Amino acid sequence: MSPFRLHNPSKMAAPRASLRLVAPVWNRGTSGIRGLSKAVDPEGSQKKGRTLLQFLTDHFYDVEAVREYLLRKQVLKVQKKNRSFTYIKERYGPYVAGAYFVLKQGGAVKFRDREWMRANEQGLSSLEFRKLQEVPVEAVDASGCAINYQGLDNLLALKELQSLSLRRCPHVDDWCLGRLYQLADSLQELSLAGCPRISERGLACLHHLQNLRRLDISDLPAVSNPGLTQILVEEMLPHCEVLGADWAQGLKVGPEEQSRDAASSPIPAWPSAPPHQARSLPGCAERPTAHPSGSVGLTQLGGSGWGEGRRA
């Protein structure tokens, strides 16, 4: 390929304009099944936000190739961090391998009857690991770590894990949640707060975790309707305490509810919830399992025709 080739015809010519279909509607709440996907940017923003780099990429093959290479390198970096440590697994067992993986990523690990361990500046000394071969790992704090689907293999081998924190992990997505059923026997506490890629679809597969007692799903930007999702997750996991958005968030209060709001007293915040998540459930004194959805002025649920269409 000549390094001086200009004018990338596939970018310049008509195909890009003529084949772009109708710009999708940015509809956060209720996109229809056959609605256009939210994946592709509208044409307008692409034209306005053009930077020099984008212009060069569109016109020169070489700039595009270099940028693709850099993108690829970033992806490979994450994959390298999530490789499986087979040697350590064979030598020291799955608990130590999982712990090593978490510590290498920058997280913290708690073995049974020990204190929390983090990687220190000198690195991970192998001396301690020899003593910990048979000791199961009870809690893992992988907040902010670059764990992805592959790396989760190491965590899923920890069969006695009771508490897992995946706060703000940028690569944990719905597919990863689909694998957590393997920890169903032991997992009691799970925190997914702040993960940018988790949506309500991934939360649906947490129903396998029947021993879960605490679940934190606050601050998930990809969840389209946090209040409704919270209700549905609470129904799905009846024995679990679900921390998340205020379930009335995102709903418009009906006129008859505004006076009720002023009268009822708010519930005190859960002890470990972060300050901005203070809960107040209007009209409810405790956590009911059946929600009085008929009484609150819900304006966002897609319900209609309650009880209509009975079978003849």
Added chain:
Amino acid sequence: MSCTANWDGKVSEIKKKIQSIFPGGAWNPLYDTSHLPPERSDVVIVGGGVLGLSVAYWLKRLEKQQGAIRVLVVERDHTYARASTVLSVGGIRQQFSLPQNVQLSLFSAEFLRNINEYLAVVDDPPLDLQFNPSGYLLLASEEGAAIMERNVKMQRQEGAKVCLMSPEQLQKKFPWINTEGVALASYGLENEGWFDPWCLLQGLRRKLQSMGVLFCQGEVTRFISSSSHMETASGEQLTLKRIHEVHVKMDHSQEFQPVECAIVVNAAGAWSGQIAELAGVGNGPPGTMQGTKLPVEPRKRYVYLWHCPQGPGLEAPLVADPSGAYFRREGLGNNYVGSCSPTEEEEPDPGNLEVDYDFFQEKVWPRLAQRVPAFETLKVRSAWAGYYDYNTFDQNGVVGPHPLVVNMYFATGFSGHGLQQAPAVGRAVAEMVLEGHFQTINLSPFLFSRFYFGEKAQEHCIL
């Protein structure tokens, strides 16, 4: 005399130049031909649905040198109004009865999981497939229980994560199911669920444009081919055909462009049978390889969307009843999508995509309500219909070259599970085109020649 050297060559050049001035030729001083496809392309893919785009993607990805192969995708309708891809329910599962199908689905799941690595385009936002990892729950009655157990054993050997459940376990896990008549259930735990096929299609188109694949809106009306007569070792006369040109007719006009090509890929979905006929597949006395037609025809299937306030919760997988009815959740608002495949006698007329709501009342609703009592009270919101590219022979895909029309490759006939196998099938066809044999997944049971030899690769678990 050196000036008369290569006289014949010069004459034929002049002849070609004169011919190019006539309609259909390349010379165009008077009018704009930018809407026409190019005159020459190495591979022409007939059909721009998910299978065609997948073949194009893997051809460009597996080519030995960057820019070595010129690929043209010909799609009749750029709005995809009748394409099976976008009208699909969008499920992906590994619970099949053939090991090849399980392998295809497993690779496709891995492709979808890493879609932002495979289809990454610089400066474009990452794709969100809206994947629901909720799994499939297939229910079996007494007769089907032994077959289901055998299938699950095979699926687990291939690497799928499927578990078997007894009726008691089923009742405990999903209390809204009525387990009467259910002897066994198989539940997919990982890599199964449903996603947005439109997003996959857009992602593929975007990536293909950046890789330099040419798109054209037009209809394939004719193949120009040359034949040669051969005799087999047993003395049988065969006619081998080779396609040289594809005539692509433009929309709303008589204008057409002959595209010279080396390879044609038939990924026309429900209309693959017509394309195959155009290429001369099946022109011959019945009972011979010449006379074996491509047994793919369009079959209309309905999909209904309803709302049920007390229906199954967020944990509901895609449930498939032994009677053939299936449903899944859609979104957060207690909406459900589902349908049932009609029997041979009830097959609707595939001439149009009109929806028959009586079919829901009589066939789908009773079965669903029997399985999930909460569905006794529901309200149908809307419905649509789409085509299956139905393989009447054994309901499995046709992949690979035709034995007699030597440069036509098939990637069609998947009868309702084409979308979920598209990435893997695209790779298989690309391997066949570039290397001559399947390299990663062996799809020899899916070759065209099985129609002549009568070797069915029957898929039993179709929805």
